[in-house]
Amino acid sequence: MGHLISGRRSVPAFRTEVEARAGCGVLACFQCGKCGAGCPLQEHLDYSPSQIIHLIRLGQEETVLASKAIWLCASCETCTTRCPQGVDIARVMDAARSLAFDRRVPSAVPSVPSFYKATRANLMKFGRMFEVWLLASLKLRTGDITKDMDLGRKMMAKRKLNLFPTWNRVWETRAIFKRVARIEKERAAERAADTQSGSGSAGGAAASPREGGPGNASGGGNS
C-alpha cells in the first residue's frame, strides 16, 4: 500500500468537484473503516474505500485518480449501506472515476475504462447491448484477443449469445448521450465560476448525509 499523502497542496476544488458529481458530501466521514471492512474487493484494492474518502478530503487528486480502487469498485453498495455517517461511498467512487474518465487520466486498470467506452459506443450504435459486438470491440481496445475464448465458445454452443443485433431507438439514445454531455459541460462551467468567485466551497452543505434532503443532493456546487 502506497503513502497516503503525496505532494504539498490540499485543494478543496477537487473535493467539491467530486462531491458535486456524487451528489453527496464526504466531510461527515469519521474514518471508522467500516466501509472497507465489508468491501468484497478490499483485498484487491490499493487504497481501501475509507482511504479514498480521506484522500478526497485532503485534496489528493493525483493519488485518487491514479488509484486502482476507483476502477475496481464493483458498485455493490455495501459501503454505502453500512456507513454510519451516511456517506454514499459507492457514488463517490463513481464520481472519482467519472472525473478520471472525462479528463482521460491514464487508468491503473485500463481495461475498465475500455469496457466503459466500448459499452457506451455499443449503446449509441444499437440502443441495447449487443454482446458479440461489445466483446469484439473490447478485445480491439485492450489488445487481449485470447481472453475468455473458452467461455465464448461454450456460450456460443449453448446459444447464449445473439449473432445478430436489433436496433432500438438509436437516434433517441444518441440524442440522450449528446444532451447529457452538453448539460454536464454547462454544470461544470457553473461550478468553475462558483469556485473562482469563492462561493463554491460551501463544503458544510455538501457534507450532510445522503438522506439529508434534496439540498444535499446538489452537492457543493450550483446553488
Next chain:
Amino acid sequence: MKFAYFPGCSLHSTSSEYDKSFRAVCAALGIELEEPKKWICCGTTPAHATSRLLGAALPVKNLRIMEEQGMTEVVVPCAACFSRFKCADHDIGKDPQLAADVAQAIGAEYGRTVKIRHPLELFLREDVRAILRQKVARPLAGLKVACYYGCLLTRPPEVTQFDDTEYPMSMDLLLRDLGAETIDWAYKVECCGASLSLTNSDIILDLTRKIILDAKARGALALVVACPLCHVNLDSRQFQAEEKYQTRLEMPVLFFSQLIGLALGLSGKELGTDKHLTDPSAILSAVQA
C-alpha cells in the same frame, strides 16, 4: 393480473433461460406480461460510472416509454436493471436539479407514475402466493438449496425498499413454500463482482469460488439466484474457477423462476435448464424423482 415486463439486455441473450422460465411460470399462474415497445438498455455500470446524469437518464427514458404506453407497474427480473431503475427514480424524486437535467436529457417530463417491482416481490404478494401454493404439482421436498441475493436487490435499502438489507429472506420463504429446504449461510448478500466480469475475471473467479465453497460446506445442492450477472459469474465461469484453483466445485446454479417452474410441473426444457454451463441434472433428477 397484468404487468409491464422489462427483460433488459441480458434476458434477451446470456440469460435467456431466466426470461423463458419467468414467462413460463407467469403463464402457468395466469399472470400476463407485456414488454414495452422498443425499450433501450438501462446503461448499467458503464453509464452510472461515467456520468451520474446518464446513469439516471437511461432508466428514466425507459420509464417514460412505459408511461407513454399506459403502463403503471413494471416487473424487472434483472437485479442490475432493477437497481438502476430504483436508483434513478429515487434520485430524481429527491434532487430537483437532477430531475430537471434528466428531463432535458430525455426531452420529456416523466411523471413518476410507474411502480418498479422485482419478480420476487410479485411472487410474495398474498394473492399470487395463494395461487402458487394451489398449483404446486411437484413439491421440492428434499431439495436443499442456498438462496443467493447478491448485492443490488437489497442495497441501498432506502432506494430498493426490498426485504432486509443484510439478511433477506424473500427467496427463502418462496422456495420453502414450494417444499424446498433453504440453508443459513454467510454469502447471501456478498457481491459476485458483477460488472468486473469482462475486465477482471481473476477477481471474479476468486469471489465465485468463495461463494460456492461456503454454500457447499453447508450442504447446499444448488445455488439459487435472481440476477443474470450473478448467474454468468457463478454458473458460466464456474469451470474457469475450477481450472484456476484446481478444485471441483460442481455446484448447479438455477434461477429461482426455474425452481418455481419445476414445482409447478413444467419440464426442464420449458424452463431452459439445458442452457446452463454447469450441469444441473442432479437437481432435475432430485425434483423429478
